[in-house]
Each structure stands twice: as C-alpha cells, then as structure tokens.
Amino acid sequence: xKKILRVMVISLWFGFLTFPFMGNHAGLLIVxxxxxxxxxxxxxxxRNTKTVKQWLxxxxxxxxxxxxxxxxxxxxxxxGILLVLALLFPLFNNRYVVDxxxxxxxxxxxxxxxxxxxxxxxLLDLGYVAFYAVGAYLYGLLSINxxxxxxxxxxxxxxxxxxxxxxxxxxxLRLRGDYLAIVTLxxxxxxxxxxxxxxxxxxxxNGLIGIEAPSLGKKFVFSQPIHYYYLILLIxxxxxxxxxxxxxxxxxxxxxxxxxDEVAAEAxxxxxxxxxxxxxxxxxxxxxxxxxxxxxxxxxxxPESFTFFESVIILCMVVLGGMGSxxxxxxxxxxxxxxxxxxxxxxxxxxxxxxxxxxxLIFGMLMVLVMIFRPQGLIPSARRKLELHPKxxxxxxxxxxxxxxxxxSKSQEL
Amino acid sequence: MSFLEYIIQQLINxxxxxxxxxxxxxxxxxxxxxxxxxxxxHGEIYMIGAYIGIITxxxxxxxxxxxxxxxxxxxxxxxxxxxxxxxYGFTMExxxxxxxxxxxxxxxxxxxxxxxIFLQNYxxxxxxxxxxxxxxxxxxxxxxxxxxxxxxxxxxxxISVLLMIALQLFIKNTRLGKAMRATAQDKKMASLVGINIDxxxxxxxxxGSSLAAVAGIMVGMYYGLVNFYIGYVAGLKAFTAAVLGxxxxxxxxxxxxxxxxxxxxxxxxxxxxxxxxxxxxVFAFTILVLVLIFRPSGLLGEQVAEKI
Numbered sequence: 001x002k003k004i005l006r007v008m009v010i011s012l013w014f015g016f017l018t019f020p021f022m023g024n025h026a027g028l029l030i031v032x033x034x035x036x037x038x039x040x041x042x043x044x045x046x047r048n049t050k051t052v053k054q055w056l057x058x059x060x061x062x063x064x065x066x067x068x069x070x071x072x073x074x075x076x077x078x079x080g081i082l083l084v085l086a087l088l089f090p091l092f093n094n095r096y097v098v099d100x101x102x103x104x105x106x107x108x109x110x111x112x113x114x115x116x117x118x119x120x121x122x123l124l125d126l127g128y129v130a131f132y133a134v135g136a137y138l139y140g141l142l143s144i145n146x147x148x149x150x151x152x153x154x155x156x157x158x159x160x161x162x163x164x165x166x167x168x169x170x171x172x173l174r175l176r177g178d179y180l181a182i183v184t185l186x187x188x189x190x191x192x193x194x195x196x197x198x199x200x201x202x203x204x205x206n207g208l209i210g211i212e213a214p215s216l217g218k219k220f221v222f223s224q225p226i227h228y229y230y231l232i233l234l235i236x237x238x239x240x241x242x243x244x245x246x247x248x249x250x251x252x253x254x255x256x257x258x259x260x261d262e263v264a265a266e267a268x269x270x271x272x273x274x275x276x277x278x279x280x281x282x283x284x285x286x287x288x289x290x291x292x293x294x295x296x297x298x299x300x301x302x303p304e305s306f307t308f309f310e311s312v313i314i315l316c317m318v319v320l321g322g323m324g325s326x327x328x329x330x331x332x333x334x335x336x337x338x339x340x341x342x343x344x345x346x347x348x349x350x351x352x353x354x355x356x357x358x359x360x361l362i363f364g365m366l367m368v369l370v371m372i373f374r375p376q377g378l379i380p381s382a383r384r385k386l387e388l389h390p391k392x393x394x395x396x397x398x399x400x401x402x403x404x405x406x407x408x409s410k411s412q413e414l
Numbered sequence: 415m416s417f418l419e420y421i422i423q424q425l426i427n428x429x430x431x432x433x434x435x436x437x438x439x440x441x442x443x444x445x446x447x448x449x450x451x452x453x454x455x456h457g458e459i460y461m462i463g464a465y466i467g468i469i470t471x472x473x474x475x476x477x478x479x480x481x482x483x484x485x486x487x488x489x490x491x492x493x494x495x496x497x498x499x500x501x502y503g504f505t506m507e508x509x510x511x512x513x514x515x516x517x518x519x520x521x522x523x524x525x526x527x528x529x530x531i532f533l534q535n536y537x538x539x540x541x542x543x544x545x546x547x548x549x550x551x552x553x554x555x556x557x558x559x560x561x562x563x564x565x566x567x568x569x570x571x572x573i574s575v576l577l578m579i580a581l582q583l584f585i586k587n588t589r590l591g592k593a594m595r596a597t598a599q600d601k602k603m604a605s606l607v608g609i610n611i612d613x614x615x616x617x618x619x620x621x622g623s624s625l626a627a628v629a630g631i632m633v634g635m636y637y638g639l640v641n642f643y644i645g646y647v648a649g650l651k652a653f654t655a656a657v658l659g660x661x662x663x664x665x666x667x668x669x670x671x672x673x674x675x676x677x678x679x680x681x682x683x684x685x686x687x688x689x690x691x692x693x694x695x696v697f698a699f700t701i702l703v704l705v706l707i708f709r710p711s712g713l714l715g716e717q718v719a720e721k722i
Contacts, residue, residue, distance in 0.1 A: 017501055021540040022467045124523050171707050178452040179706055182522055182653060186699040189650075193696055259520075308646075312531055319524055325495030361535035372513050372519045 007037030049398035086233055090226045098225040100341050102297065105232030106290050109239045111155025111317040112326065113286025116243065118315065119323035119381075120252060122259030122350055123173070124181040127188025131161040131284040133195060133306035135291020140208040140301050141201070147177040150296050154289060161288025164279040169280035173273060188311055195303040214296050223391035228297050235293065239286055244326055246282070255279055256324070285303055316363045320370055322377020332380055336363070419560045424683045428458075430567045430636065432675020433574035438652035439659070439667035443624030446600040447662035448618050449515075454526040455506055456672025457649020458533035459499050459623045460554050462697060463630030464640040465537060466495040473548065475545065485692065496624035497629055502533075504616055530645075538642040545639045552635070552722035570632045577625060578668055584621075587665065594618060598662070654702040660715020669713060674698060705713065 011033035046052055055159040090098045110132060117125045135157035141147035142156070174182045202208070214231070215221040220230060246252050249362045254275045257265035266272050295301050313336060321332025340359050370377065427520045438460050445453045470491045474480055480487045510525040555564035585591035596604040605611045633648070636641045655674045659666025681697050705712065 013501075013505070017498075017505060018540075020466055020498065021537065025540075069566055122518075122520055124520060127528070174702070175706055177531065178519070178523055179657075179710070180649070181454075181527075182452065182504055183706060186650060186702060190696050190699060196708055202557070240451075258420065301654065309531075315524070315527070323520075358535070358539060361539060363533030364528045364533075364535060367509050368525045368532065371517075371525045371528070372510075 003041055006061070007034065007041060011037060042310040049112070065164045072151055083237075083306035090229045095225050098229050100338065102228045102232050104334050105229070105236045105338045106294055106297075107314065107317060107337050108236050108330050109232075109286050109290045109293075110314050111321070111329045111333040112239050112243045112314055113283045113290070114314050115283075115284075115318050115324065115326070115329045116246065116255070117279050117283035118258065118318050119325070120247065120255040121276055121278065122180075123276060124182050125184045125280070125283070126308070126315070127168075127184035127186070128283070128287060129306050129308070129310040130188040130191040131164060131287035132291040132294070132310070133191055133303075134161045134164050134284075135288030136295040136301045137195065137208070137291075138288070139292040139295045140211045143212045143295075144208055144210060150212070150292070153296075154292050157288040157292035159288070161291065165280040165282075165284030171276045173276045173280065185308070185311075188308060192303050192306055192308075194283075195306070202303075205303060207300060207304075208295075209300050211295050211299045211301070212319065213299060216239065222296070228293075232293060239289075240326065240330070245327065247324075250276065251275065258352060259324075312360070313363060316367055319367055320377060322380050325377060325379050328377045328379035328381065335378075337352075345414065358396065420683070422561050424679045426561070426563055426567060428676035428679030429672060430570050430675070431633075431679065432655075432672035433571050434629045434636075434671075435632050435648075435652050435655045435674050436668045436671025437577065437625045437632075438648060439575055439655040439671045440578070440664065441626050442653050442656040443659070443664060443667040444594075444622050445542075445616050446656070447664075448594065448615055449511070451511065451522050451526065452567045452653065453511075453535055453619075453622075454523070454649070455510075455530040456622065457624060457645035457647075457652065458530050458537075458629045458634075459503055459506075459645070460626040460648055460652075461640070461642065461645030462502055462533065462537065463623075463627030464644065465541060465546070465630075466498045466627070467491050467631035467634055468548055468640065469552070470494045471549060473611055480549075481553065484545040488551070491601040492628060492631060493629040499623040499627035499630075500620040503626075507616060507619040512615075525587065530649075534642055534645065541642065542601035545641045547639050548634045548637075550635075550638065566636055570636060572694060573628060573632065580623070581621070581664070590614075590617060650702075651698045654698050654705075657702060657710075657712055658705050660712025663712065663714045666712055671722045673713075674701065677701065 011030045014033055015026045015030035016027055022029065046306075047056070089101065093101075112252070114125065114128050116157070117123050138157045138160050139148075139150070139153040142153055143150075144365040168184070169186050174178055175183065196205055198204070213222045222231070254265065254270045257268065257270055258272055258275055262272055294305075298305075317336050318329050318333075320336065321330065322328030340356065344356055438456065441456045441459070442453060442651070445456070471480065471487070474487045474490060479490075506529055511522050514522045514525060552565040555562055555567070557563075578621060584593060588712045593604070593609045593614050594617070596607070596609055597611055601611055604614075625677060629648075630640075633644070651674060655670035656667045657670070658674060659668070659670025661667075678698060
C-alpha cells in the first residue's frame with residue numbers, strides 16, 4: 001500500500017515538474033509513469049516470491065559456471081569464430097549495412113581510446129573529440145594542400161593527436177579529477193571555435209572539401225564501403241590487440257591503481273603524473289587515427305562533426321559497455337551506433353519528435369541510469385568482478401574460509 | 415564619448431553581467447563545498463529558470479497583469495521560477511546524486527553530465543530549438559553625460575546584491591545555515607551531532623537552484639532572448655567564476671563573478687571587434703585554465719591539503 005502511494009506521488013511530482021514545458025502532454029506522462037510504476041511494483045513483488053527467487057539464483061549460478069569454464073583455449077575459438085564472421089560480414093550485406101558497420105568500427109577505435117583515459121586511468125576527459133578533430137584536420141589539410149598519402153598521414157595523425165594530448169595533459173593533470181573534466185571540456189570547445197574561426201587555414205564552417213580517399217598503388221582507390229570496412233576492421237583489430245596488451249601490462253596495472261587510489265598508487269612507487277600523461281597521449285592517439293580514417297572516408301569534414309556531443313556519445317559508449325572492459329566497450333560502441341540507425345523512423349509517443357532528434361535525450365538518461373543501476377556496464381571487466389567492494393568486505397568476514405581463499409587465488413591469476 | 419566615460423560604461427556592463435555570473439557561481443560553490451561535486455547540470459537549471467520565466471510571463475501578460483501592475487507580475491514570475499527550479503534541483507539531487515554518495519568519484523560526475531545533456535535536450539524537444547524572446551518590460555534608463563545605465567541593469571544589480579546579502583545572513587545566522595557550514599566541514603562529524611545530512615544537501619541544492627532561476631530570468635530580460643543551450647556557456651563561465659574566487663567559498667564566488675564579468679566586458683571592449691566577440695568564450699576559459707594552474711585554490715580559498 002505504501003509503495004503504491006509512493007508511485008502515485010512520484011508520478012504526480014513529475015507531472016508537476018514537466019507541466020510548464022509539456023502542457024497537456026504532462027498528463028500523458030503521469031499516466032505513463034503510473035503504468036510504469038505499477039509494472040515495477042508487480043515485478044518486484046514477483047521477484048520476492050520464493051519460486052522466482054530460486055529460479056533467478058539458479059540462472060546466475062549457470063551463468064557463472066559458464067564464464068568460469070570458458071578457459072583460454074575456448075576463448076581463442078570464440079574469438080576465431082567472431083573474426084571469421086567479421087570477415088564474411090560485408091559479403092552478405094548491402095552497402096548501407098556495411099556503411100553502418102564502418103561507423104561502428106570508427107567508434108570502436110574511439111571508444112577504446114577513451115576507455116584508456118576514463119576506464120583505466122579514471123580521468124574524465126570531456127574534450128576527447130578534439131583529438132579526433134586534430135587527426136581529421138591534419139589529414140584533410142595535408143591531403144588538400146600537399147596530396148600527402150593516407151598511409152603516411154595515419155601515423156602522423158596518431159602522433160599529432162598524442163602530442164596534443166601531452167600538451168593539454170601536462171599542465172592540467174596535476175588537477176583533481178573534476179577540474180580535469182571541465183578543462184578538457186573547455187579545450188574541446190576551444191578547438192572547435194578555432195576551427196570555425198580560423199578561416200584562412202581551416203576554411204571555417206564551410207569545412208574542407210575534396211580530401212583524397214586512400215589508395216593502394218596507382219590503380220586501386222578506395223571507393224566502396226566494403227573497402228573501408230576491411231581497412232577499419234584491420235585498424236580495429238590492431239586497436240583491440242594493443243589496448244588489450246596495455247591493459248594487462250605493468251602500465252595498465254599502474255593506471256588502474258591510480259584510478260582506485262592515487263595517493264596509494266604514488267606510495268607504491270608509481271610515477272602518477274607520467275602515467276596519467278601516458279594515458280592521455282595513448283588515448284588521444286586512437287582518436288587521431290580514427291580522425292584520419294574518418295576524413296578519408298567522408299572526403300569532407302567541417303567543425304560540425306566535432307561538437308561536444310560527439311565526446312558525450314563516445315563517453316556514453318564507454319559507460320554503457322563497462323568502464324575498463326574491452327569487450328564491454330566494443331559492445332557499447334556497436335549498440336550506440338546501430339540502435340539509433342534502427343530507430344531512425346521511430347516516433348516518440350509524446351513531444352511529436354522522431355528518434356534521431358531525441359537521441360541525445362536518451363543518451364543522457366542512459367548515462368544516469370547505467371551509473372545508478374549497473375555501474376559496471378553491460379560486460380563488466382574481469383578485474384572488476386574480483387574487486388572487493390566495501391559492502392562485500394563485511395560479508396567476507398562472515399564467509400567460509402574457502403571463499404576467501406578462492407577470491408585470493410583468483411586475484412593472483414590476473 | 416570620452417575615454418573615461420567609455421571605461422565607466424564598460425564597468426557598469428561588466429558589473430551587471432558579473433552579478434549574474436556570481437548568482438550562478440553561488441550554486442556551484444555551495445554544492446561543491448558540501449559534497450565536493452561539480453554539478454554540471456547547474457547551468458541547465460539556470461536555463462530552465464529562464465524558460466519558466468518566459469512561460470509564466472506569457473500567461474501573466476495574457477491575463478493583462480503585466481500592464482496593470484508590473485511589480486506584482488515580476489514578483490510572481492520570480493517566485494514561480496524559483497519554486498520550479500528548486501523543485502528541479504531537488505529532484506535532480508534525489509535521482510542522480512543521492513544514490514551515488516558512496517560510489518567512486520567518477521560516477522556522480524558522469525551522472526551530472528548525463529543529467530545536463532538530458533535537461534538540455536528535454537527543453538529543446540518540448541520548447542523547440544529556436545530562440546525564445548523575452549518581452550521588453552523595463553525600457554529606458556538613466557543617462558549621466560554619455561554613460562547610460564538602463565533600468566534593467568539597476569534591477570539586476572539590485573536584486574543580485576539583495577539576494578547575496580540574504581544568503582550571507584542565512585548562512586551566518588540561522589540554524590540551517592550553521593548546519594550547512596558544519597556539513598561542509600565534516601559530514602561524518604556533522605551527522606554525529608544530529609544533523610540530517612541528506613536534508614542539508616537537499617536544501618543546498620534548493621537554494622542554489624533558486625538563485626540560478628533568478629539569474630536566468632535576469633539574463634533573459636537583459637539580452638531579450640533565451641535558447642536551450644544558454645546553460646552550457648553560462649555554466650562554464652559561472653564555474654570559472656567560482657574557481658576564480660576559490661571553489662567552496664561563498665564570498666569567493668561573488669567576488670569571482672563580478673571579476674569575471676568585468677574582465678570579460680573590458681576584453682570585449684578593447685580587443686578589436688572581429689576577435690573580441692568570436693573569442694569571448696575562449697577568453698573566460700583561458701582564465702579558468704590559468705587560475706587552475708597557478709592558483710588552484712582561487713583568490714579567497716585556502717590551500718587545503720587533500721583529505722586522505
């Protein structure tokens with residue numbers, strides 16, 4: 001009874017909040033909220049019944065067993081199957097689908113790069129798209145003015161973005177995390193404003209037109225989405241490989257130590273400033289790489305492609321997928337690229353807007369909801385599963401010794 | 415217009431906009447002082463305040479109240495907007511920040527960002543992406559030689575200074591103010607002596623949001639138009655002001671706001687036109703970076719060692 005009252009009060013409260021903005025639609029919202037609240041009540045009551053509880057427990061038991069049994073050899077087989085599927089993918093799909101897949105590839109690289117900064121080192125970078133812009137404009141300008149080859153621009157773009165990362169990071173990384181977020185946000189905006197206003201070089205809002213597509217030798221020029229698909233697949237695989245190795249290296253462990261407790265990490269002899277700078281540079285590098293590829297694919301770039309929202313979308317991928325988790329971030333990137341494409345023609349019930357305009361609204365909400373209800377993301381990182389969280393610390397004291405031993409031996413495996 | 419008059423004019427313009435920055439900066443600084451969180455969505459609350467102001471004003475002028483009694487109408491607009499923003503701030507804290515009180519530092523920052531994006535797009539979708547116009551209510555002004563002070567500027571400065579004094583008195587003299595100061599100093603200790611921390615935090619959000627509402631309405635009237643992304647720039651600038659004065663320090667936020675307003679007015683006034691306007695926002699941001707690098711504790715903030 002109390003719960004029902006609560007749902008009603010909350011619904012009415014939101015109706016009150018939204019009334020001046022939505023007018024009569026606020027009534028509709030109240031009805032929807034009431035319905036949703038009712039559904040939630042039914043689900044939670046059902047969940048507390050004995051049979052369902054047992055059922056859920058059994059399901060989670062099987063899931064854990066499955067994950068534990070997936071040893072190294074099995075994992076290789078799964079990866080091999082995924083690779084073959086990825087290689088065959090464009091042969092069975094039309095241009096549009098392949099094009100979307102190429103976008104997925106770009107965002108996978110970007111999100112994995114940001115994952116180094118946010119997920120591993122725990123630094124909130126809200127101007128990540130600036131490095132993407134640096135890569136894209138570098139290739140754009142080099143290609144238009146000097147006809148530089150794409151293959152040369154690719155490492156150059158990565159290097160340039162990493163340099164910018166160091167330049168931005170050096171003065172700001174001493175700051176506390178929240179300041180860093182604001183400074184990087186401002187930096188991202190600054191790059192965009194400069195691109196917009198420095199007409200002589202960047203041609204301002206008109207952007208750069210006629211960027212050359214990559215070519216192999218003299219004869220083969222990239223033109224179809226499928227060409228770009230295989231190129232980005234290669235880049236993505238390299239990215240995944242490198243990021244994975246980094247994650248399990250001494251550097252990766254240092255980053256995670258910094259994320260968890262900077263003071264303790266420093267006390268253990270980690271040079272925190274240098275490690276954070278490295279995270280910034282290595283994260284920026286992938287954005288630069290992605291930028292060069294993006295410019296070559298689009299053959300046209302303008303400051304519009306590098307707004308703050310782009311940074312937010314990439315961050316959302318990392319958060320949704322699971323900070324620090326490589327498979328999670330890949331999944332997050334794919335979901336957030338594919339879903340908006342699928343829902344392109346879907347209309348929201350009230351507000352009379354189509355989905356593509358409400359995209360950012362949903363992304364914003366998603367970030368809040370994920371952080372509250374599932375902070376570990378869609379696929380939690382393996383390390384995270386083994387972490388001892390404060391709440392569980394107390395449980396551990398009450399656990400049988402075998403359990404404590406199991407946790408301890410598992411954490412040594414990593 | 416002589417050089418001296420030009421300077422005085424810029425001074426007045428700077429103080430006006432500075433008063434607004436100060437009001438928004440207070441919200442940032444109060445929240446930061448208590449829960450050490452940069453409330454990214456605070457700029458959005460300010461924007462919502464401006465919108466509610468326009469909407470209420472529209473209703474009131476349809477009833478004919480703005481023509482018959484302007485003071486009463488303005489009073490109603492301010493109160494309604496403050497109540498709504500307080501409600502939004504309160505709800506935001508409940509949804510996005512309270513559940514994450516014990517979470518790692520990164521989590522509430524991300525929800526704050528998500529909240530900000532959400533509110534921005536919510537207003538855009540429901541109210542449209544185009545500029546909304548504030549009906550000009552106060553026209554005219556005082557002319558002293560060539561220097562002009564419009565009534566709106568007088569109104570803005572008057573109300574802001576009044577609110578700031580009220581806030582200072584509230585924090586210095588009332589029980590709640592005392593509880594807020596105690597919570598800011600040490601949350602655990604405060605809760606041990608019987609202060610309801612959750613309530614104090616809610617009240618902080620409510621006060622900060624109502625101040626932002628006033629700022630929103632005043633800026634709307636000053637520039638004559640609002641749109642859904644004003645919160646973003648204003649938020650960044652108010653945050654700069656808060657950092658400039660020393661984040662967590664209430665007097666600092668006021669000082670920082672006025673100072674930033676002045677700096678901006680003079681920069682825009684003295685740097686040749688095409689660059690002065692285009693790079694105005696970059697300018698505020700440069701100040702932020704410089705302050706953070708050379709004096710992260712701000713002008714009035716004390717150097718505090720990080721708690722371990």
